[in-house]
Amino acid sequence: MTPSTHSGAGGRHAAAYARVGLQTRVGSASPTQLIALLLAGARTDITRASLYFSQGNVAARGRAITHALTIVRNGLIAAIDEQQGSVAAQLRHTYELICYLLLQANARRDPAMLERAGDMLRDVELAWSEATDGK
Secondary structure (H helix, E strand, C coil), X not given: CCHHHCXXXXXXXXXXXXHXXXXXXXXXXXXXXXXXXXXXXXHHHXXXXXXXXXXXXXXXXXXXXXXXXXXXXXXXXXXXXXXXXHHHHHHHHHHHHHHHHHHHXXXXXXXXXXXXHHHHHHHHHHHHHHHXXXX
């Protein structure tokens, strides 16, 4: 649940607590763990966007998709080490395709495109976990 969907003081406190927990994890994470956190965060946003699709909540869907796009563009793509050659190029291409699918899912109001983006991101997340032994 996003902080904006919480109601009342209890919801605001829970959202603030969740933000502190995330900030703590990010602050103490290794570069490998940061990528894992970014992947998980983007997937969470895609899951939220899918829920908002089913609820007909256009504004919340747009915010969730925008946040997922921001994570992929400014976090995951920015973290690619271009010196790694073809693997880096393939990963960049995959992330760019995910961004395209997210944009099109929102513009065309197409939950299937959103699901495809989520599936691709899940595949990257699983591969990352296997490659890093979940570290």
